[in-house]
Amino acid sequence: MTTIDPFDPLEPFDPFDSFDVISPFDENLVIDLPVYETVLGEAAARGTSPALIDGVTGRAIGYRELERATRRLAAGLADAGVEQGDAVALFATNTLWYPAVPHACARTGAVVCVLDSQADEAELAAQLTESGARWLFTTPALLPIVREAQRLRGAGQRPVEEVFTLEPVDGHRSVQDLIASESPEPIVDIEPVTDITVVHHAVGSRRRAQLTHSDIAADLAVLASDNPLEKGERVLAGVPFAQQDGLAFLTQHALRCGAAVVVVPELMHAPELLDAIRDQRVRTAFVTQSVLYGLVASAPEDVDELGSLERVVCVGPELTPDTAETCAALLGVEHIEYLGRQAFAGIAPPLPGA
Template sequence: MVFRSDYPEIAPLDLPIHEAVLGGSAAHADTPALIDGITGRSLSYAELDAASRRIAAGLAEAGVGQGDVVALYSPNTIAYPAALYGITRAGATVTTVSSLTTAGELAGQLRDSRARWIITIAAFLPVATEAAAALAADPKADNDGDDTADGPAGIVEIFVCDQAEGHRSLADLQASTAPEPTPVIDPGADVAVLPYSSGTTGLPKGVMLTHRSVATNLLQTDAVHVTEPGERILAVLPFFHIYGLTALLNQPLRRGSTVVVLPRFDLEQFLRTIQEQRIEGVFVAPPIALALAKHPLVDRFDLSSVRYVLSAAAPLDAELAAACAARLGLPHLLQGYGMTELSPVTHVVPISDPTPPPGAVGRLVPSTELRVVSLDDPDTDLGVGERGELLFRGPQVMKGYFGRPSETDAMIDADGWLHTGDIGYVDERGYLFVVDRVKELIKYKGYQVAPAELEALLLTHPQITDAAVVGVTGSDGEERPKAYVVRAFGCELAEQEVIEFVARRVAPYKKVRAVEFLDAVPKSASGKILRRELRARAPREV
């Protein structure tokens, strides 16, 4: 059977994302749109809208135009949305970059996305310039999208959000006297945002999210959860992640709420900001929910302003959710479900429901269809209470993976159903429960870790002849990457050497946390790694 939303159907929102979000700014002109949770500096809606328009003018004057890609490589700051919407106003696509990325990873994303400009911060310039240099020296670079190597390419310019000698800043761009660009954007075809995701498996891929898919998903989410004008939202989850981008920027700024920004998660600063700024809405990933439930620091702060906590990005245990809610004096914790390839939301626990079932990730948003298919026979649809793989169809489904038509076809079938690789079931009230994953992707503290990426890196070590990586769940419920390694003949490679080898080359959340040496990696007759066997032999603690 096909599960459909109980909410009324909606029409697609055919607006550029900057218009969908900031089009109503005049109604909240003097309201703080963003507040820096560290310094207290604020930016009103009028100032944010004006800044994005002048940044667009400056970028256009610098050569950025329709169809171009600009990499936004920055931690959370109050300047981030002005840069984001400035890029889209210029007609370009934003590829969001993890603030934890290494130079090698950044170079790979720049190359794959064909980005020609970078907007970053002064502290990140060493990584950005190293990545740009690596890209310029790459003899295999394909710069025009025709699948043939064009030779060395270069980043045209690196801008900074703050100040750095030798680099133009966002303030410099805003000072441009050039006219605001007026690109003709096709919301259904033009890509607004190009975040990177590993999908169900494999290496990170650029997810093409059109203006229409992102804007429409905001409208879909309104049915189950909206922030209110002036409501204070705490933004500590990273903006580069589709969860943070949607829940902490696009959605609240569209509603006239006030977003209080923190650059990173530090528990004491997080709690102090809730107390001092009288935060009402808190969006978290499971590790933060764990801290709120159990850390003794929580008792030192007045968190009585909090009206709700919503957790997403990774599974949250029902008991942990209940403990977190009880600690904060809330009736329950809200959850949501989605993925980058779905722009990202399909389910949210409605804030209006006084008794959602424990552990549920929500109700289906409008204009979205869900099938639960048998793991043994994917052509068989399952009904209420039956567990299978989750498939979705709706206006929020991605356009596809950038430059990867075969991988797009493997993810989205001929009938438009996106295959998530997640296993779940729908109860009699229409609530979704996610219970397992078919896909190989590891979720560490809400971040995606692709086993294939780490395996490819491990195989570059001269003393490793084969390797496999799986996620192993610890006693805290967190999944961490563990490597199974086959040493080259006669080598005495040690566990710590392998851990350090990987750590030097990847972002911190991708680090291998444990290593076990094998005589051979178990594989099927077709050569596929038998990860289930490896998980079965892994100890719980990592």
């Protein structure tokens, strides 16, 4: 096997020399780093440069603050009982603190089970049973669904031990509460090639995509080649973090590159997204097709109002040439770009006994 650092600018690297065209992963490429080092290894040195920006309020989390928060959040999770190999469910819509959770869990050696935020009570109950999660992170608005899902699981199912929230709410410990822990940061031995760190569960499917630390690093090498981002570049989060591509591009690729991810909770509200593009000087909009169509429908007549916007990267199948050309013109960009690599290929059968 070959161990290289594809992110080193001094090391010439073409991912497509070694990657199969169907999958971004190759067993002969090994990037032997935990995901939090791959993504946030340079975060402390970036200081107060924004890593995450609330597109509505303008509240920003700097890179040094984010890196420290993931360490303290990991300490808080360990203090709560999270151990290496445990499953932690993440069932939430886009919020400012969402990206910190997977990286903090990785520092504890836990596996993050990313659940579809569009799941209803029955679907969530099934996903929680399949994942075997002992803890769950959610947003206050989704708490009623979480409670009903717990009730539907019924007798004989191991309940989630504690539900944490990404924003403060009475009756639950929040991310901020866990970050305030004074416990020491956990020390775990990570095997990047074999240790699973993220599992994606899709609504309506008993199959799941599971990724090791090395899998994610290999995928980031492809993204770095196909969809490069510059330090300080502001990227609109127009894709749910809970989607595989959203988690990869926004919480991993963009942060590894030093970009600033602009978060707007209601992805389908095009006027808010357009306001965020204007107010936060967004240069790249990373969007689903439905969000793209919403932006186009609400775009200002004078595209100069979106003067900072230079790129639109769309998730999903390519549009017809005429549709893509029209969308690009109405948003004032040269053309519509696409993600440029296959979705995650780490597909596994259902969990034993699920």
